[in-house]
Amino acid sequence: MKEVVTIDGQGIFYRELNAKLRQAAWNGTQKIELRNVYGQRYIGTNLDKPVEIEIFGTPGNDLGIFMDGPRIIVHGNAQDGCGNTMNSGEIIIHGHAGDILGLSARGGKIFVREDVGYRAGIHMKEYQGKKPMVIIGGTAQDFLGEYMAGGILILLGLNLKEGERHKANFIGTGMHGGAIYMRGEVQEFQLGKEVGVAELDENDYLILKELVGEFAYHFGYDAEEILKYKFTKLFPLYLRPYGRLYAY
């Protein structure tokens, strides 16, 4: 049993890479360094151990899919499907992430320093104490928080220029649970029909303080500086957005 194991991803297929990861994690390794990662998929799945994986390079799609426990740190960009149906654990991305970040996540935390693609946080869920949390430093593309059934989604817009709006349209379309916090400007027309806009209350600030604090810690920002700006809270207007659609 070793504390830190280094695995070289150069020229190996994801199946082999993940088999090596599983072997290391099941041997009780605490920390794995993955070097030369070139797009290998599914890193972090089926490990069910609180192992830390530090990735140097570009992990492929479905990073941390169905993940249950590990902590992944990416020095580079993540692709599509990062945190797909994740159950618990943490993913920290020092860069951008692609589409459907955190799709159907059930728990765990995802931090992205820069921008994310389309449909981030789609259909995240929550049940009692189990709550996925996604914190994005930059901005996002359309359908942010679509179909959201639970969890917390924070969009900080740190790379937006003074007066520049967030890029996404159809934010929170079909949302019926959870909350989205947005720093930076967003106009009414950018929002989905199923979301309402609210001022933050004390509890919201507590949530933000904790999560933005963690974000700032991971990426070397000043949390207080970030929190100085005005945030907007988006919430679902209906628990049953399509409940009145039907004739019985």
Next chain:
Amino acid sequence: MKTYLPPKFVVERDDSRCIRCEVCVNQCTFDVNSYDIEDDEIKSREENCVGCHRCVVFCPTEALTVRRNPLDYRENYNWRPEVIEDIIKQSETGGVLLTGMGNDKSYRIYWDHLVLNASQVTNPSIDPLREPMELTTYLGQKPDRVEFSSVGLKTELAPQVKLEVPVMFSAMSYGAVSLNVQESLARAATEMGTLWNTGEGGLHPKLYKYGDNTTVQVASGRFGVHPEYLDVARIVEIKIGQGAKPGIGGHLPGEKVSAEVAMTRMIPRGTDALSPAPQHDIYSIEDLSQLVYALKEATNYTKPVAVKIAAVHNSAAIASGMVRAGADIIVLDGLRGATGAAPKIIRDNVGIPIELALASVDDRLRQEGIRNQASVVIAGGIRNSGDVAKAIALGADAVYIATAALVALGCTVCQQCHTGKCAWGICTTDLWLTKRVNPDIGARRLSNLLRGWSLELKDILGGMGINALESLRGNRLHLRGVGLTDTELEILGVRMAGS
């Protein structure tokens, strides 16, 4: 608004038999029957009756008859009562008409136009009562060729699932049906050596112990999908589509999301459980492949991954893509596949008959030389062992049944699943109603059904002079068509009876 809808059924009570026991009052969940204490009389609000026959079956003195209201509209083949009533309903609500169960329209049922062969003189039939007959079926990817070494099989086989009877219980989620129904299915599947399917509502921890006989579903809502769920399962099935509602998602209404359903699906109680129409990580065959292999990675390549689609116009091409995407089992759900709730207009008008889909998919996979790479399972309207035998001869490895299984549990196909008020306690999460299905009895009824079908399948095989189901599989020479056009015969790959 006063409704213009006339009652669908007439409830007739023979007063000389009625003992005022109020069983019908308590059994009806649609508020039809009530006891008037002043008149000492049981009365009926017939406009609420759905024709489920719960009261008729449970009336201890057989005092009740429920029959269709004759509804003497002027005869009109185009403007039939159903058409008129649907318009009335929509003009009073402005909504999408919901319904339950499968397509009830008169599309041709091809099983009824296919007949099976039997041996006479030249090739002796076999008596299954005295000779061994094998129904064993293995689902999973089969190798292109096998190699042997001196110690045994050298070829590494993909994971295989053994079925003692080629009939599995189709996906019915917890939420759509009750936990007692799922437990009945799970226990019967375990006893009979087949599988049941969770649907997309997650798996209640109480049922983990039946994992070896469980197929778990991963669908667009990803409800209840977590590592343990994948671990306990025997097969993981990706659901792309469903025969009753191809191309659209599902909305489990908030009132069916009880505390336990909320726990299993991992959503707050009382919210709608929304399954989006597409899976948002699948927009292409390549994306499907990505999810197939994600599930294989997540289960360490120990379980077959199935992909289920609704049978639609280009199923054959899609099926080819699914096999190439790495699916070990492909599931086709036909036009008559049922549902707990679907828009009526979709259920009744979208999709193609399963017989035609099966024949064309099996042909296509054979033509491309990839039929061995995946098992083919079909669903949607299988009613008896005759249908099963014909499906196997057309090319299926196994079939799924759901409506037939629910009928075994008491369902009378009254199509009110979407209301959550099922008087038979099947398609509901109301704890008072779910007790009406006792898992001890339910499991026995389901096992009995499968046992009966197994015996019949063996009789059919024996009559053909075949002693293993494997010899019938894809053997369309054992089928002949009756009353079909040349095009239909060509698509089915079957010759006309007498030829």
